[in-house]
Structure formats: C-alpha cells, structure tokens
Amino acid sequence: MSRYPARAVVDLGAIRSNVRALAAHAPTAQVMAVVKADGYGHGLLPVARAAVDGGATWLGAAQADEALALRADGLTCRVLTWLHAPGVPMEALLHADVDVAVAAPWALDAVVAAARATGRTARVHLKVDTGLGRNGLMPDQLPAVLDAALRAQAEGALQVTGVWSHFAFADEPEHPTVRRQAEVFADAVRLVEGAGATLEVRHLANSAATLTNPSVHYDLVRPGLAIYGLSPVPQLGGPGAYGLTPAMTLEADLATVKRVPGGHGVSYAHAYTTPTDTVLGVVPIGYADGVPRHASGSLPQRPGGPVRVGGRRTAVAGRVCMDQFVVDLGPDARDAAGDRVELFGTGADGGPTAEEWAQAAGTISYEIVTRVGARVPRVYVGERDGGPADDRAGAVAAQSAGGAA
Numbered sequence: 001m002s003r004y005p006a007r008a009v010v011d012l013g014a015i016r017s018n019v020r021a022l023a024a025h026a027p028t029a030q031v032m033a034v035v036k037a038d039g040y041g042h043g044l045l046p047v048a049r050a051a052v053d054g055g056a057t058w059l060g061a062a063q064a065d066e067a068l069a070l071r072a073d074g075l076t077c078r079v080l081t082w083l084h085a086p087g088v089p090m091e092a093l094l095h096a097d098v099d100v101a102v103a104a105p106w107a108l109d110a111v112v113a114a115a116r117a118t119g120r121t122a123r124v125h126l127k128v129d130t131g132l133g134r135n136g137l138m139p140d141q142l143p144a145v146l147d148a149a150l151r152a153q154a155e156g157a158l159q160v161t162g163v164w165s166h167f168a169f170a171d172e173p174e175h176p177t178v179r180r181q182a183e184v185f186a187d188a189v190r191l192v193e194g195a196g197a198t199l200e201v202r203h204l205a206n207s208a209a210t211l212t213n214p215s216v217h218y219d220l221v222r223p224g225l226a227i228y229g230l231s232p233v234p235q236l237g238g239p240g241a242y243g244l245t246p247a248m249t250l251e252a253d254l255a256t257v258k259r260v261p262g263g264h265g266v267s268y269a270h271a272y273t274t275p276t277d278t279v280l281g282v283v284p285i286g287y288a289d290g291v292p293r294h295a296s297g298s299l300p301q302r303p304g305g306p307v308r309v310g311g312r313r314t315a316v317a318g319r320v321c322m323d324q325f326v327v328d329l330g331p332d333a334r335d336a337a338g339d340r341v342e343l344f345g346t347g348a349d350g351g352p353t354a355e356e357w358a359q360a361a362g363t364i365s366y367e368i369v370t371r372v373g374a375r376v377p378r379v380y381v382g383e384r385d386g387g388p389a390d391d392r393a394g395a396v397a398a399q400s401a402g403g404a405a
C-alpha cells in the first residue's frame with residue numbers, strides 16, 4: 001500500500017454495473033466505453049478491463065497513444081481513436097488493429113499512406129461536424145473526402161466502417177441544436193450509404209444523449225462520464241436517477257488537528273477567519289493533486305468544497321494550496337491526525353460528491369475527476385463480481401499506470 005496520505009479509491013464493480021446500466025438504456029446499440037484521459041482520471045487499463053467485463057464491445061480513446069496502450073495490455077475488443085494531428089503513429093495504429101477517425105482531409109491521406117506502407121486495410125470512421133463547431137469534416141467537405149475514401153476502399157487500403165459526430169448541447173436535450181444536428185447527421189449517413197458504403201456503425205450519442213435521447217442511439221453509443229457513475233445532466237437528475245454509481249472516492253488522512261482561537265486567519269491571504277474558538281484540520285492534498293483552488297472557502301460568504309470527517313460534513317476553509325488545505329472541524333471536534341477525510345464518493349450515504357465540488361469550483365464533474373493528480377495513488381476495489389466492493393482488505397493497491405498519453 002502506498003504511503004501517500006491520500007488516495008482515489010476506484011470501485012471497478014461500479015464501472016461494470018454502470019456499463020450494464022448504459023447498455024440497458026440503449027438496448028439496440030453496442031456500447032463504446034470512452035476511456036480517454038486516463039479513464040477520466042480513474043486509470044486507463046483497470047477501467048477498460050472492467051468496462052469490457054461489463055459488456056462494452058468497443059473502447060474509445062482520444063489519443064493514439066491511449067489506444068496503443070489498450071492493445072499493449074492485451075485488450076482485443078474494438079478500439080477507436082479520434083484526435084489526431086500530423087505525425088500521429090498511423091502505421092502503429094493499423095498494426096494494432098485500431099479503428100481510426102478521419103476528421104480532416106489530411107487524415108485520409110495519412111491513413112491511405114499508412115495502409116499502403118503496412119499492407120493493412122484501415123477501418124475508417126468519417127467524422128462530420130454536424131454543428132458542434134469543433135473537430136470533424138464540414139458537410140461541404142464530406143463529398144470529396146468520401147469520394148477519395150471510396151477509391152482507396154476499392155484498392156483495398158481501407159474500409160469506410162463508420163460515420164459519426166458529436167453534440168454541442170447533449171446535456172440540454174430540448175435545445176434546438178440537438179434536433180438540427182441529428183438531421184444533419186442523418187443527411188450525412190444517407191450521403192455515405194447512397195455512395196455505396198456499407199457502414200458497420202453510425203454513432204452520435206455521448207453519455208447525455210445515451211441517457212436522454214433514444215432517437216440518436218443508432219448502432220453504437222459512446223458514453224464517457226456515465227461509465228464513471230457521474231451524471232452528465234445534473235440539472236435533470238443525479239447518478240441514482242439513471243441507475244449509475246460514482247466509481248471514485250477521493251480521500252486523505254488528516255495531517256494535523258489543532259485548537260485555535262476565534263478570529264484566527266486561515267491559510268494564504270487569510271481568506272477565512274475562524275468565527276469562534278475552533279479546531280482546524282490540515283488535509284495533505286492540494287491543487288497539485290487536483291483539488292481545485294477555485295473551491296477555496298471564505299465562509300460564510302462563500303462555502304468551499306465539501307468534505308466529510310468523522311461522519312460530519314464541513315468544507316474547505318480558506319485557500320486551497322498546492323499540497324494542502326484546511327478544514328474547520330468545529331469547536332467540539334474530537335478528530336485526530338490520521339483520521340480519514342472524504343472529499344467525494346458515491347454520495348449514497350449523504351457524503352460529498354464530485355458534482356458538489358464542481359459547483360463549488362464553478363466547473364463540471366468531468367474536470368473534478370480527470371484532474372485528480374498523477375501523484376495520488378489509485379486503489380482498485382471490486383475487481384470481482386460478488387466481492388464486497390468496499391472490502392479494503394482485498395483491495396489491490398496500484399499506482400495508476402498514469403495513462404499512456
């Protein structure tokens with residue numbers, strides 16, 4: 001077990017059950033578990049294996065290196081990677097039998113060159129910008145790229161396997177752009193199929209669309225956040241409303257507990273001053289570990305990120321520092337150095353959640369979990385079905401591989 005005074009405990013049983021829940025939300029589609037960004041901070045390889053055990057038949061990664069790391073670990077399911085810049089190791093991706101996205105004309109040239117160099121047939125997913133205004137072929141670029149792709153397909157260099165896109169407002173299912181993008185997507189699919197391509201998978205839905213918009217499930221859904229048990233639509237419902245369980249619990253051990261008088265300034269710039277005689281606790285984890293500095297607290301004006309100590313809730317008092325922050329445990333506290341501080345977890349038992357941290361920091365839960373620092377050990381529980389997920393004695397402690405990216 002690592003001696004680091006904090007850890008992210010990741011329940012792989014929750015990952016498996018979240019994938020099963022997502023598959024039930026999209027019964028006509030396959031599930032691609034999106035494991036980019038080191039599995040949203042949970043650890044690429046353990047999460048990927050758990051997602052496959054839960055029924056995911058595809059894994060999705062933004063970066064080529066992440067996709068290659070999945071193959072190097074022996075994962076044999078379908079893998080798609082999509083965020084490439086010139087210099088992407090396309091030949092290695094083809095050797096590793098990874099499906100590749102083409103989101104720009106240069107990328108098609110790179111795929112064809114790599115296919116010729118390796119003698120492999122690339123599986124290509126044409127990405128269309130249906131209105132996100134980010135990566136992807138504009139609809140007016142699609143015909144020429146499609147034409148070139150079908151010529152390369154005729155010579156055996158590639159197979160046009162998929163057409164896909166991504167929403168701008170999936171988390172607001174009623175937003176007019178959602179319908180508009182779905183229409184542009186349907187047009188793109190018609191164009192590609194009309195040109196003679198036999199598509200294996202058409203895919204459009206991220207977590208929010210998987211949970212709220214069955215009309216866009218198509219053949220494959222691509223949930224990321226929901227795999228980790230967080231709600232992509234917190235304004236519509238928490239994880240429980242969708243049958244999801246947050247997989248990560250972030251906790252630390254109290255470094256110091258001490259009594260201070262009322263009127264005592266706390267941490268840099270004394271953003272917090274103790275209202276009365278009280279007991280302060282020092283939590284040895286800070287913004288270098290991913291605790292957002294924007295969740296600093298200056299009660300009563302501005303509550304900081306929530307924590308639970310000894311069954312009671314309190315919050316960050318004063319500035320979050322690089323390696324530590326302070327909590328006000330209250331005048332009657334009996335907590336001691338070494339006691340466990342929970343920053344966030346399942347929330348099922350009234351504990352603090354990543355969503356609450358997101359609100360305290362003015363961000364989204366995606367950022368809270370993906371930014372948990374590389375130096376925070378990931379500890380995996382629930383590796384086998386039936387085992388008590390919270391049985392720490394059976395925990396397999398492992399420093400995260402740190403992601404491949």
Ligand SMILES: *Cc1c(COP(=O)(O)O)cnc(C)c1O
Pocket residue numbers: 034036062082166205206207208222223224225226232
């Ligand atoms: C990250 C990502 C996803 C997953 O999004 P979530 O909102 O986390 O479900 C799906 N598709 C693409 C293209 C992505 O970049």
